Each structure stands twice: as structure tokens, then as C-alpha cells.
Amino acid sequence: MSRLANELTIGIDIGGTSVRAAVVDAEGTMLDTLRAATPPTATALEHCLDRLVSELRDRWTVHAVGLAIAGFLSPDRQTVRFAPHLAWREVAVPAEMTQRWGLPVFAEHDANSAAVAELHFGAAARGHNTLVLALGTGIGAGMLMGGEIYRGSFGVAPEFGHIVVVPDGRPCGCGKHGCLERYCSGTGLVDTVVELLAQSEPGHSVLAAESQADPGSLTGRRVAAAAAEGDPIAVAAFASLARWLGQGMAMIADVFDPDLIVIAGGLGAASGLYLDEAREHYTTMVTGAGHRQLARIRPTQLGESAGVIGAAKVAELGLAALAEATAYPGGHAQ
Template sequence: MLTVGVDIGGSSVRAGVIDADGTVVATAAVPTARDAAGLDDAIVDLVRGLAEEHRLGAVGLAIAGFVDPDRRTVAFGAHLPWRDDPVAERLAARLDLPVVIEHDANAAGLAEHRVGAAAGASVAVLVALGTGIGAALLVDGAVFRGAHGVAPELGHLTVVRGGRPCPCGKRGCLERYCSGSALGRAAEELVADTEEFSLLRATWERAQPITGWDVARAAEAGDVLAGRVVDEFADWLGQALSLVADVFDPDVVVVGGEVSASSALFLDRARRRYAEEVTGGAHRRLAEIRPATLGGRAGMVGAALDARERAGV
């Protein structure tokens, strides 16, 4: 029996048929609808299409938003139309299959723990670096959600008082300094403040946003300014991981998300900074900091495996 994982992001809905070992058997994708009915229809159509070729036992949804502890209701998603919406019950009725909802970072963390970089860890943390920062904490294989289902929200820890404004409404949040969008923002600030040659200058002079991918490509090409931006990013990541270790004391930290594709540029420096910053670093066992292994499929794989476990497939 196979299960389907559906990763619902702000721009696309991606579905994958997943076997018991976490192998992706088939995939399909459509753009994310902006209204609730349209999003429901898109998910149903994707799952039904996959069910024509595969015997399915359950469906897991990975969403970028708050999920109530009952795992049936979507409380809020900044880029999704559902608000305090019993999505699982409604979709289960239409699909005649069990439906389980999970936060996308938790789903990715589950996938990495079951079949990826954190396999076998007793306490594992996933830090997903993308446009913002997602995070998941697993203790003895179980996701820790907090009292209201929203923990751990690492990306919105205040690390610079009165710092860069964040879309969450606060200032100085970690994700304003340590995410894909932060890479681009830091590069724009540096290019604007110097006459130094950089491959990024042409993009900035055309008044186009500099992206994290732009910075990574320039750094890989030996661009000195881009290299400084990446080094600063690595230092912030190392500091963030030291905070994670001080609070959770994990044996493994997995660095995932889109930015992790360029981890060769920054992860070694981040590890060194982490070892320098963590409390009592010279007198304790340090967490292993590993790059994610499942890439962009982690959310759908984790959602499918979670649905398999909860539905008893």
C-alpha cells in the first residue's frame, strides 16, 4: 500500500506517491490556487490522478502554516486561503481516504529522521533555510509541537534589537539575517555601500532584487563581495545553531531548505562558529551538523510517511 504526500506552498502544490521506505514513486504538481475551494479542488484532482495508477491508503498534507494540535484543522497560513478550517475532514470525505495535516517543516524533519540525514538520532533538529526559516524538533522520533502546535519558531527569535524589519511585524528576527532572502538583502546593502567590483552589481544597478541564488552563484565564481556575504551568513547560522544547542541539546542538526543546496559554501564555517559560541563547547559533546539529504522532496516524503503511521497503512 502506498501513500501520497502533498506539499502545499505559496506558489505550487506538489504531490508524490511514496512507498514504505520513503521512495518517491510518482509525482504531479499544479499552481497553488488563491481561494479555498480552488485549493481543495487542486489537491483532490492531484490525488485522484495519482490514484488511477497507484493503490493509495492515506494522504498527508504538508503546509506552510499553523496546524491545530488535532492535526485536522489549518489555523493560519500566510500564503494560503484556509483560516481555522477543518481541511482534513473535508478532503477525506471527498477522497474517501484518511487525511493527515502537518506543518511543512515538521514533515521535512520527519522525513530526514525516518530516511534521511537524522536517521537514528534521539534528539534531532531540522533548520530549513529558504525565504524564511522553518524548524522542527523531534525527540525519540516524535515531533515536539508545544502546547498550541506552533513550536519551534526559531526564525522569529530576535537576534538584533531594533534590527531589520520582518514581515511578522517584529524587527531583528533571525530569518532577516540567516535565510535565502537575507543573503540577497545583505548583498544589496553591501553593493550599495561600496564601489568594489562584484558580479552582483549589474543586477543591483538594474534595480532588480538580488536573490540568494545570485549570491551563491557569484560566490562559487570567486566573487569577493559575495564571499563576504556568505561568510556573514555562515556566522549567523553558527550563532543560531549554538542557541539551538543551548536550548535543545540535540545529537543531530540537519540544515535543509533551498539554501542547503549551496551548503558547501558555508557549512564548515558555520560548524566552527557553532563550536565557538555554544555554552561549554570545549567540555561537552557537540551536535553533528549535517546537510539534508532529501532536498525539495522532504516535505512530501515526510507528510506521506506521517500519514502512513497515523492511518496504520
């Protein structure tokens, strides 16, 4: 494996809004980064990836590409089955891109990629059974059991964003009501603010005038900035998020008993606004509280770069696995 240690790989995080690409070294350092808006069609997306990879390869010698994809992959990660915000449907993306670029290409679910990055270079470094919850537009989850990604039986585990924390709560795109994602993602946070504004006195919050003037201006990021300045509605919205996040983590811990939970995603950077309170709710709500060891709960160390750094690591690990398969065909290394 040491032969590969100094080789560079490209990681590409393909989200519903933007595509981020970076050349990453073996220490997880990004040496060169590019960003583009996510194109709406599969053809345009593939051309966009061609352009990003080609531009980075003009400047660096790289040996593989890893793709972090916000969608469902087949268990062998050779096919993108479905992605709610991307145009690929049952497409053998790694094989197609390997052919286009003449480089080995590996794919991974985006939350798993973030978990891999946090494990090797970030907040999950000392975790054994670790849950990474990415609070972004939605909620992504990656689970590491004994340091290995847990993929379930059919490659789609885990979807913790869709455990129900509020019976008969807000409707969710998955068909259920009251999913964790509808309360603890950036989108859920904005919905909470809208609900609170409807119940509050006019002029009570700076967000009231802003959202009236431009409803699109109300984003998770804006609510976080307002909460940091002490806006009462934004602070109350984060208190609500903390409550449901604490409950959600307690439910997950009842099933999985992790030793570490890492809060990542866009809201991971704002964890100072809610994490202590969420931890208190978690501590109160987890079954057997006071009589069991509780998971440590930490914010991300890699922020929104976790996906792209993880994708590059996935490429490095994929290359190493290929090298091993070539050295020991039909068997495994002793």
C-alpha cells in the same frame, strides 16, 4: 504494521509558491511526482489538490494522503488555523479532503514533515534529539525529541526563525527586529547582498549589474550560484549568513542541547558554501564550548523533497495509528 509496509501513500507539500505531490513507497522513494503553482484562493487551492490527487490515483492505488502545510495547525492537526501564504483560515482541511477523496487524509506542519522524512529516510536517521532547520524563503524548524515531534503545549512550537540574533536589526514580519530568519533565509541572504552592494565599488560584483537590470533576479539560488563562482559580494553574504546561523544554532543548543542539527530547505542544497564556517561560529559561541559534547551539524539528504516524502510518511503513520485504534478501541496496544 507489516500489513501496511508495501502500501503506497500520496504526500503533498503545500507551500506558499508551489504545491508538490508524489506517490511514495514504504522506503521513502517517490514513484511519481506532480507540481503546480499555489492558487491564491482556498477554493482554487482545493480544486488544485483534487486534480493532483485524481491524476496520481489514475495511475496508482494509494491508501492515504498526507498534507505538509506551511502554517499553524491545531494541536490535534485537524484544523488549519492560519497560514501566512495560504488562504485557509480555521478550516478542517483533513476532514474536508477525506470526504472529497474518500481516502484517509492527515495533515502536518511542513517543517515537521521534513523532519519526519529526514528521520526515517535521510540525514536525521541516527539522531536522538534532532533539530531540522529549513532555510528557504523563510526559516522553518522541526524538532525531534527522542525521535518524536515536539509540538509544544499548543501545537505551534518551535519558531526558531524568530529568535533575535541581531539586536535592533532588520525589521521582521513578526513585529520584532533582528530575527534569525531575516539573516539566514534565502530572503535574508538577498537583503544582505543588497546592503553589501550599496557599500561596494561599482563593478565589484556581477550581481550589481544583474540586480540593477532586474531587481527580481536576485534570489537565494542566484546568490548561491554566484558564490560558487567566487563572486566577492556573494561570498561575503554567505560569510554573514554563516555567522548568524552559527550564533542562532548556539542559542538553540543552549536551550535544547541537541545531538544533531540538520540544515534543510532550498539553501540546504548550497550548504557547502557556508556550513563549515557556521559550524565554527557555533563551536565558538555555544556556552561551555570545549567542555561539552557538541551536536553534529549535517546538510539535508532529501533536499527540497523532504516535505513531500515526510507528508507521505505522515499518512502511513496516521493509517497505522488508525488501525491500532480500531484494533484496541478505547485503549492502546500492549
